[in-house]
Amino acid sequence: MDELATLRALQSVKEHGTVTAAAAVLRLSPSAVSQQLKRLEKATGRSLLTPTGRRVALTPEAHALLDEAGPVLSRLEAILGVSSGRESQVVGHVRVAAFTTAIRHGALTAIAEVQDQHPQLTCSLAEMDPGEAYRALSAGMVDIAVTHHWQGQQAPVYPAITVSPLADNTADNTADDLVDDVADVICHRDHSLPESPGLEDLATYSWVSTGAGTICHSWLIHMFALHGHRPRITAEISDFALHVPFVAAGLGLALVPRLGRPELPGEVRVLELEDPPARKIGIALRTHQVNDNAISVVGAALRSRLRD
Template identity: 35%
Template structure:
């Protein structure tokens, strides 16, 4: 029976994710030479070539992808084993790292951490702000234990490395200058804003969400200003510089000069999910933090 080295398997997994030996070495804090040696050793151990030349780069062979498929299963099972072992130490101090996109931190993560500090003083929670898509890289690298992200940013459903669960559905409201013609109109529709100047980011999920919602309403939004920070967007709307879609998680307090209107007919939504490495959700401390996040989501007003 082959004596498997998990370190070599993790090197192969990271190479598949990042694409180059140099990037793999940087991510794992190794030298490129050490990465190549680990992969060469793993290839000799398995008896099949795991890499093949592809221009100036290398790519994984079909045999390597078979090995990775089983590696994901093995790593998930080891996470479950560690979860059971942690059950023997439930009374000891724990440490959980939570990665989250910015708008989920004040209204989900902070209330959850506050409740945990009160009820479980032996548990330490470290928060790591990251982009919605980045949390999966952080999970894969072992830098966080729980990631809050958007369903639209998740890897494909066939990716067995992660276990995802929906946390809440975050409706998007339209932010209008308070003097706007539709600021007090009953039941505004997105199509009525087709000729307005729009404010949204130049890349990332929010640009995609805005364009997709407007496309569903039958128009392409004219991007008058580029911004990704919600405070900046709301201030620009208040100044009459344009309109924007705002998630309710980001609009916790009223902004003077801004009318936030619900779009009852064509209400766009984004889905917030929690993600962990496969098998890790059963770990006692991770389960505890996950429940606290779920409780914080349920307690949010006006968010489903």
Template identity: 30%
Template sequence: MEIDPRRLRVLHEVARRGGVMRAAEALYLTPSAVSQQLAQLEREVGLALIDRSQRRVSLTPAGRVLAGYAERVEDELAEARRELTRFTERLAGPVRIAAFPTVIKHMLVPAMRDLAARHPQIVPIIHEVYGPPALQELRLGAVDVLITEQDMSLPVLAQPSLATHAFYVDEYRIVMPPDWPDPPRSVADLAEVPWVAGEPGQASGQALDRLAGLHGFEPRKVHVITDFGPTLALVAAGHGVAIVPALALLDVPEGEVRVSDLRDVGSRRLDAVTRISRTRSGQPDPVQAVVISAIEDATAALDATLVGHLQPL
């Protein structure tokens, strides 16, 4: 019995993504090509691997067994790639990074310049995806490094299959319209004002709920916005106040919004999350480690730039 390992990868993707369509997207193949590979694999092993009697494609018992071995093969190949980097002076290969706009613009772009100079054979591939969908893509292997944000009041993401590396603490600031007549002396002074709030799952949304709970008020969320650009535009136009991280203020022209001098707002934590290898060594992928180090260097260079943007107006 000869089994083509390339077809094992197709079976592996169908098993972990739950269907032919999603597997095809992950493998950059057409659904027809995936189905053909599965049919050929069934001919090679002489067994039905896919249960086609139901509307949704599922694996037969034999298919689940073979998919388990396919996962081990994928892990062994990943381990082999890590071991082989020890025999070359240059690290190489693609690294798929999932992140959100402020990190992409102010951290990943500078890090990519550094990587291009020091490790030209490492190829960063950026995906703008975050939150639960990004975490799922990391678990499924569609991305290699996930940049997450979380309010500092919440615990660090802890899962047996994932490693979390904290690399930046991004201070929150409260921003107001530029013609705001009476700057607040405390967060409690903002109990009655309209808010341009972040989504509940976002760090800025978590921060507003935390502050409101600490100061005993229910925030009047007039607008709920995902991206900081529209949030700051609404604030600049006088439609409310907002909590934003310092990184977001790098994109605001001087005088467009007023930055409060309140400093008890807290911060968000930025983490780099990677999968933990289930093979023998359990060591971090050296290429991913270099990429994370480059991101850390890029963040260290931000501190001087941020000083001017954090001054109250």
């Protein structure tokens, strides 16, 4: 079915970023894929691709076409038993977005390992706050997003995105069953705060936070607002590992998730809140790509490393 082949070619270019990579996955020549795309453009009367440096990007018309045809394409492939060429090999380019702590804690190692194990697979990595990562994933700008939201905070809901926990591969669109990353207060060792303070004990001190507009900055403000207070944020630093030197210098307090906590110097101590907050961490994919071979391999590697 020629129409099916042309749609599969467009879908593959979307997933892998270049005609050459798409051709390798589909086991066709680049010229054959280009011809299929030209036929699809002629049949639909839409301009489908636009060059972006050495890669190509789908036009809004192409994204709209795949949004309409994607579910039908997947169903037809299942009914007809059509192979996408991805089952027996791991080939292509996978774009990953992850928040700062996840990059430092395991994403870099996971990507290095998976590229070493699969020479025909390449990955790119972008640092993004979860909100930005969800938007990029929804828009087709990345293929995998390592995300988090704070327990008690509403997680973003995108109908075309599936979020799965680090613990296993069970899909959970509500993200209520994701891995917990508990956060503790870090203070200077000479600070007079009790070992298990309440928020009322912390309201008058200076704080370091991630940047305004980030999910963790919003959570810090929200956490205090629930008790009628507003934190006095005197520094904004994106990496939690750099919050510790701020505290060690005696400049204030920090709320640091354990995943993002480096080895602590002797100048600081850890205070566990009476009701410690926690982040829920998971892997987000576009739903129609959950069975893509390359994306599944990279997602599994990220899941494994981030659990360590």
